[in-house]
Amino acid sequence: MIIIQVSAVHGLLLVGATTRDLRGCDGNKLVWRGGITPSGRRGAWQLRGSEGAGFQHLLARAHEIADGLHAAGHQTRIETVLTPPAGSTSDLREPRIATKNRPDPARAPSPTISRDQTPAPAHLAPASSRTVRAGPAQKTATHREQHRRNPRSTLRRIHRLRSELNRIRRKLTGEAYATPLEHHGQTVVDERGHPVTRPNPPLADLRQRLIVREQLLLEKLAYWEHLVAEGIKVWRCTDFDIGDFALYHGTWYEVVRVNDNSITIPAGQLCLGQQIVRRQHTADQTGRPPAATTRVEYYDITGRMSVHEADTHFPLVTC
Incomplete structure (x- = not known):
């Protein structure tokens, strides 16, 4: 009904x-x-x-x-x-549910403020009485600053700045604009068969702009290298020899080759559950080491271990 x-x-x-x-x-x-x-x-x-x-x-x-x-x-x-009974409400809309720690504004007594107790604006209140909450913009700025100050991020930034500085200097010396040297219509080659090139220095206008860019890169490098020098080890090619082990992403890898800006480590199908990867671990069924390798930049390396230390801490185990 x-x-x-x-x-x-x-x-x-x-x-x-x-x-x-x-x-x-x-x-x-x-x-x-x-x-x-x-x-x-x-x-x-x-x-x-x-x-x-x-x-x-x-x-x-x-x-x-x-x-x-x-x-x-x-x-x-x-x-x-004609008369609403007890328990009914004058508003049939959905009631507002108050949270556990939030008082109901309809039942909370209004504070009594005298003429001499006019509340001050929020921006004029003392710092001890204000609750400062980090908004999305402030959190983003904090995370960005933490990333900029991260040692590994700083090393990667230094590597990019050095690469750009080398390109600028090659342009200043004319090596970037070098042309093959010819004699009687024939390209001149050296004893190894490589063509002999002649550098072409840039014009005055371009040279001036390259010099300004070089000075700017030098200032940036000096700033970030000063921060890195305060408490992090910067690995270089002089720190590693073939056969040493480098810590990369939590795993020790055997160094196959030492380069100017990186080291070469073995790659391929590895034994599962290992903390250390020797080149023989990636050997195929015939026992020959595979040709698959990969390079790791020095700024991604977090540790070094010699062959003797590796044999002491990680005895050779056949997979």
Whole structure:
């Protein structure tokens, strides 16, 4: 049974009706409310704009809706509520749920402020009374600064600056714009068969811009190298010999070749669960070391170990 309530406070309510029941009886003028009805039930359909309307007008509208529901085969009953009973609310909308640590603003007593106790603006309040929270912009700036100061990131930055500085200097000396040397229409070659080139120094305008760029790179290098020199080991080619072990991403790799800016380590199918990788660990079924290798820049290396230390800490185990 659908109950049609005419309330002096809530207006016209339909209790116990579903969306399918309201088809053909001004269903588009009804809105669902999830509060407590005067009859103590949770949720009802409310006629739009009926709150505070005239009681006789709402009663007439209730009979019109009841006739439409009777024609659709539903049983209805009209109830009039002149005074809201205890427990009902004047607002049938969904109640606001207060959090555990957040007081309800409707029940919290308003503070009493005298004329001499006018609160100061937030930006003028003392620092001890303000709660400073890090916003997204501040967190992003903090993470960016931490990344800039990270030792490994700084070493990679120094490597890129040195590479760019070498390119600038090759342009200043003309090696970057070198052309093959010819004699009687033939390219001159050296004893190894390589063509002999002639450097072409840049023009005055380009040379001046390259000099300015070189000075800027030198200043950046001096700044970042000063930061690195404060507490991190910078590995170089003079620190490694073939057969030593380098710590790379938590694993000790045998050094196959020592280069100017990197070392060469074995690559390929490795034995699982090892803390150290020797070149023989990557050998194929015939026992021959594979040709697959990879390079690791010095700024990615975090440790060095000699062959004697490796045999002491990691005895040779056959996989």
